[in-house]
Amino acid sequence: MQPVALRTARLVLDLPVEGDVARVAEYCTDPLFEAYLTTPWPYTEAHARGFLTEYVPGSWRSATELTWAIRSASGEPLMGVIGLRLPTREIGYWLGAEHRGSAYMTEALLAVCEWAFAELPGTETVTWRANAGNLASAMVARAAGFRSTTTPETTVPGRDGADLDGWSGERGATPDPGAYESWVPLLGGAV
Numbered sequence: 668m669q670p671v672a673l674r675t676a677r678l679v680l681d682l683p684v685e686g687d688v689a690r691v692a693e694y695c696t697d698p699l700f701e702a703y704l705t706t707p708w709p710y711t712e713a714h715a716r717g718f719l720t721e722y723v724p725g726s727w728r729s730a731t732e733l734t735w736a737i738r739s740a741s742g743e744p745l746m747g748v749i750g751l752r753l754p755t756r757e758i759g760y761w762l763g764a765e766h767r768g769s770a771y772m773t774e775a776l777l778a779v780c781e782w783a784f785a786e787l788p789g790t791e792t793v794t795w796r797a798n799a800g801n802l803a804s805a806m807v808a809r810a811a812g813f814r815s816t817t818t819p820e821t822t823v824p825g826r827d828g829a830d831l832d833g834w835s836g837e838r839g840a841t842p843d844p845g846a847y848e849s850w851v852p853l854l855g856g857a858v
């Protein structure tokens with residue numbers, strides 16, 4: 668599959684490239700990544716280079732994972748990454764610490780969902796999983812219209828392959844009016 672670029676009001680989502688190595692290496696050394704992601708730890712520039720020059724283009728080619736750089740404009744430095752795994756349509760995302768708190772990820776997630784429902788054949792739901800307790804990730808999913816599907820049995824894979832307690836969610840193309848309420852057991856009722 669050929670990489671696809673997406674635009675939103677504030678963002679450009681395009682192919683992460685080798686020129687993003689330093690940013691990816693810097694952002695992926697955030698302690699939150701050790702706790703909440705399965706990216707290598709400790710994370711080095713060699714990991715970033717392998718991710719950008721092999722994993723990302725290879726998984727676009729094989730259509731196994733579609734990964735976008737999140738930028739403020741075409742050619743601007745990478746602020747974060749969002750990826751859609753196929754065939755599960757499971758979304759994953761992160762932002763460099765200095766770019767959080769501006770709802771960029773909600774904007775990026777809405778754009779990827781909109782594109783997948785319109786352009787990616789066979790997309791009926793997009794799914795989301797996170798480690799239990801990852802409030803920021805869950806709030807992004809909730810803001811983008813996902814419904815929580817979390818049960819006591821929900822797990823996520825840990826870095827060593829063990830199953831960890833997880834949260835899960837999903838959304839379809841049509842907004843689900845009950846989606847927001849479904850998060851109350853995890854996030855409470857706060858807006």
Ligand SMILES: CC(C)(COP(=O)(O)OP(=O)(O)OC[C@H]1O[C@@H](n2cnc3c(N)ncnc32)[C@H](O)[C@@H]1OP(=O)(O)O)[C@@H](O)C(=O)NCCC(=O)NCCS
Pocket residue numbers: 699700703704759760761762763766767768769770771772773796797798801802803804806807810858
């Ligand atoms: C998940 C992530 C992309 C969210 O970034 P963001 O959109 O900029 O998120 P914000 O910092 O704006 O926070 C989103 C919401 O969570 C809330 N939040 C953030 N951290 C929080 C915390 N520790 N406790 C409670 N609420 C928190 C914010 O107040 C915000 O709420 P709002 O939507 O009601 O305003 C970012 O936190 C990140 O990259 N985390 C590390 C990687 C990761 O965990 N990725 C997800 C893996 S599933």
